[in-house]
Amino acid sequence: MPRRRKLRKIVAPPGFRGYKPYGFRGGRNNGHVDLLYEEYEAIKLVDYDLMNHLEASSLMGISRPTFARIYESARRKIAQALAESREIRTVYGNAYMDKTWYICNDCNARFTIPDSINHYTCAICKSENISSVTSNN
Ligand SMILES: [Zn+2]
Missing domain, CATH: 2.20.28 (Rubrerythrin, domain 2)
Structure with a gap:
């Protein structure tokens, strides 16, 4: 029986569907990265709301190691989007909201x-x- 993936609580969805680069060399479409809602939430809690990982993980109802994985994945995706001039699209992932x-x-x-x-x-x-x-x- 497949194990049900644990859902990550987020406070609010991102206020956008995606980000598009503009003015980059070549100007063609380099593809996109899918940023999960829980990844967006992890970045926001730590780098915008300035919480530590322990506070952020308890807010999202997940363990600290799981939070660290989500946060790391979010940073890599955003870095890839910046370095490769890719569009960022937000997708629902394994999130849930109250x-x-x-x-x-x-x-x-x-x-x-x-x-x-x-x-x-x-x-x-x-x-x-x-x-x-x-x-x-
Ligand atoms: Zn409207």
Whole structure:
């Protein structure tokens, strides 16, 4: 029986779908790297929120060695994207969130919908063209 992969808790999805390089030599498409949501979260917690690995791993509900692996993988992917002028795309990976997050396909806003509301529209522009972030794109 395949072992179920342990999910990594993240606080919020990235506020973007990806990053694209511009103005680089050749100007052609060099491909992309897939940055998992949990990798994005690991980088953000340590290098933006300035937490240590112990704090960050407990916030994500994983062991410190597992956190260190995710963090290392995130750094390598970002370094590869920079060094090779590659696009970065965010993908869901093995993350989970306390709330269901949605992406607006019209204005790219990220938002949650309170349980008390059953009308699913963008919190910013009121578009009905929204998707759950758990689905890829
Ligand atoms: Zn919108």
